[in-house]
Amino acid sequence: MNEQPILLELNEISQQYGSGERRFTAVEKINLTMREGEFVALLGPSGCGKSTLLRIITGLQPATAGTLLYRGRPSPGVNPHATIVFQTFALFPWLTVLENVAVALKVKGLPSDLRTTRAIDALDRVGLDGFENAYPRELSGGMRQKAGFARAMVTEPELLCLDEPFSALDVLSAEALRGELLELWTGGQIPTKAILMVSHNIEEAVFMADRIIVMDKNPGRMVADLSVPLPHPRQRKSAEFQAVVDQVYATLAGQTRPEHEELGTAPGEPGMTRRLPHVAISDLAALLEYLDELPRNQADIYRLADELNLDSDHLLSLVETAELLGFATIAKGDITLTGLGETFAEASILARKEIFATRIRRLPIFKWLLAMLRATERKQLDWGVVQTALELEFSPQEAARQMDILVDWGRYAEILAYNDDDEALYLEP
Ligand code: ADP
Ligand code: MG
Numbered sequence: 453m454n455e456q457p458i459l460l461e462l463n464e465i466s467q468q469y470g471s472g473e474r475r476f477t478a479v480e481k482i483n484l485t486m487r488e489g490e491f492v493a494l495l496g497p498s499g500c501g502k503s504t505l506l507r508i509i510t511g512l513q514p515a516t517a518g519t520l521l522y523r524g525r526p527s528p529g530v531n532p533h534a535t536i537v538f539q540t541f542a543l544f545p546w547l548t549v550l551e552n553v554a555v556a557l558k559v560k561g562l563p564s565d566l567r568t569t570r571a572i573d574a575l576d577r578v579g580l581d582g583f584e585n586a587y588p589r590e591l592s593g594g595m596r597q598k599a600g601f602a603r604a605m606v607t608e609p610e611l612l613c614l615d616e617p618f619s620a621l622d623v624l625s626a627e628a629l630r631g632e633l634l635e636l637w638t639g640g641q642i643p644t645k646a647i648l649m650v651s652h653n654i655e656e657a658v659f660m661a662d663r664i665i666v667m668d669k670n671p672g673r674m675v676a677d678l679s680v681p682l683p684h685p686r687q688r689k690s691a692e693f694q695a696v697v698d699q700v701y702a703t704l705a706g707q708t709r710p711e712h713e714e715l716g717t718a719p720g721e722p723g724m725t726r727r728l729p730h731v732a733i734s735d736l737a738a739l740l741e742y743l744d745e746l747p748r749n750q751a752d753i754y755r756l757a758d759e760l761n762l763d764s765d766h767l768l769s770l771v772e773t774a775e776l777l778g779f780a781t782i783a784k785g786d787i788t789l790t791g792l793g794e795t796f797a798e799a800s801i802l803a804r805k806e807i808f809a810t811r812i813r814r815l816p817i818f819k820w821l822l823a824m825l826r827a828t829e830r831k832q833l834d835w836g837v838v839q840t841a842l843e844l845e846f847s848p849q850e851a852a853r854q855m856d857i858l859v860d861w862g863r864y865a866e867i868l869a870y871n872d873d874d875e876a877l878y879l880e881p
Contacts, residue, residue, distance in 0.1 A: 705778025
């Protein structure tokens, strides 16, 4: 039992937008309790209402229905104890970094000298000392975002809401800033009592949050509330970390059948080894991008063949792959993107590779191959050895095709390499 005081309570919160014919439900019946000490991440496809929820929680907009309590009381209007940090922080270009931070205290009615002292202190804490008198244009993206954090933190909010705060930054700045925020939070150096962070990045959520709420859309709703029972600092490569990541992926992938049935078994194990569909990843990506553009991310499979000008065998292999990897679900002749499929379709090349790698690692045939590679001294296997093993399951032609697919997918995911000269497979370091 968590005995910490309750900070925030949402009860059957719903939000509708538009009017008349065009009225629709953006979020439906959200129930959420946040206590002091919690770092909660909100994860879900774009359009599921994450930003809407943050605006309702901070009081920037009233909900259409439901009740919101802050420390047990209804909080009409903007909540003075909560602050939002947005994806790109709008700093005033004509003010210095220090003035940009101090201005947040003006509304609080603090005297000028106190505003300056507090702003200097906040800039110190995010590592921007020495840049007080610089203008925003003189700062890198990462430093501007830090100034944004300082501006949010200087008001000492009890509830810090972050809307994809790292997504506009390059990989290195994002990682550095994540680390700094975690240090401030876990070190108790800020008076913030709870953090609610919207994220698009599954590993980021598992790295930072204690609790992950997964949402889905049409209408926007909560589908899972998972806890992350790992101490800080977290090791991304550890088995415990990966287990939580897998759990979140499975939720986002909307898996319908039991895993053993869906994935088959590994070669040599009792049961059916599942044949990998003959599919190029670029074709799969094109299908997911196409679905991502459609209303409700859904299409009639038999019409898709015409629309995409594909022969139906090829299309069915693509559909099978999308389902096998958890990027889509199939029901009643329709294919629908899952949250994970949508995340993939909208992700950068690098993030796509990461998602793809996580997904193929759970296929028994990949697990089997990776385990064999790891067991060898030089982390390499001759092509012929793998081919022979696969021929126990498949015809020689099919075994060769399965090898091609394993190498093709494994290379894309950057977990396997193949060397033509010595005809050997390698494990990527
Ligand atoms: P997310 O942050 O998860 O991407 P949003 O909260 O921004 O989702 O949007 C949820 C849905 O509500 C989307 O369909 C979006 O187009 C719609 N929406 C958001 N804000 C408004 C608004 N002010 N007026 C009308 N529709 C809106
Ligand atoms: Mg948003």
